Amino acid sequence: MSLIAGFEHIVRENEPLAPFTRLNLGGVAEFFAEPTNLEELVGLVKSFSAEKLPIRLIGGGSNILVRDEGVPGLVLHLAAPEFVKIEVDDDQIIAGGGARMSHFVATAVREGLSGPEQLVGIPGTVGGALHSNTGALGVGVGNWLQSADVLTRAGEITTRGRDSLTFSYHKSSLNELVIISAKFQFDREDSKVLTRRMQKLWISRRAAQPLSDQFAAYIFKDHGGETASELIDDAGLKGTQVGHVEISDRDPNVFIAHPGSTSGDLLRLMDLVKTQVAERLSVELEPAIQIW
């Protein structure tokens, strides 16, 4: 029986992944699916895992570089209403794994739930943020997590409680294939105070971020004392270009993919920066971006 029998309405073959990523680069997914409910999601995962085929999940695509060759197997995308909804229950938020971080932050601020206002302007989804403990100002999104419903690679649904999870800088032990939904707990604070704090942060953050019409991503992890941006700047690499990919003038840890760029260009620029920073400053930069 065909691998996708019964799922033809939600699976596309040879789907270009570039439009699903912030860098807008890379090849196709052999199979790409946007399940409309949990049953379809579980069924697809079981079908591909029974054949031992690779399965990946793409969130907002703000931390993924897809290679020019594309990816084999299945890429899942949680875009259906069931996976993007956000509910508020007193001082808790229950968010779908595919919910936008901007929606999550706006909901918390509106409801007077303190903390997420610090993450204003960070692109991506709640699931993507939990996967890497995305954060700012020393606080990661895992900080407020109570529990998460996840789907394993074998197609089993389970709940991971706070006590079984650890979060640190850009790291999370929540590493199952799919974070389906997550429950967060917050302290209360006046919504007007949170709004003002969020607006202030957004103004300063926007000045450092790539422009909204640029295809760009943050490339390396910060390294102890000095940030990746400072290290790349100190190595004199600001403005360096490979093909059509350029190191941003605003923030050297941001690479901008101008029209005509390839993933190969970006990977070569990453290599060049890594080598030069190691040679000139004796520091090994580690990628923050995931390479597919």
Ligand SMILES: Cc1cc2nc3c(=O)[nH]c(=O)nc-3n(C[C@H](O)[C@H](O)[C@H](O)COP(=O)(O)OP(=O)(O)OC[C@H]3O[C@@H](n4cnc5c(N)ncnc54)[C@H](O)[C@@H]3O)c2cc1C
């Ligand atoms: C302009 C800009 C600013 C940024 N600022 C910050 C910042 O201040 N702090 C910071 O930490 N990061 C920052 N980032 C990086 C990025 O936004 C975060 O890493 C973000 O949380 C990634 O979420 P995503 O949904 O886009 O994940 P994706 O890039 O789609 O995926 C990243 C990883 O998460 C996994 N994943 C995604 N969704 C799920 C899910 N539902 N279940 C299981 N796994 C999942 C993917 O499989 C992949 O392994 C920034 C990026 C950009 C482009």
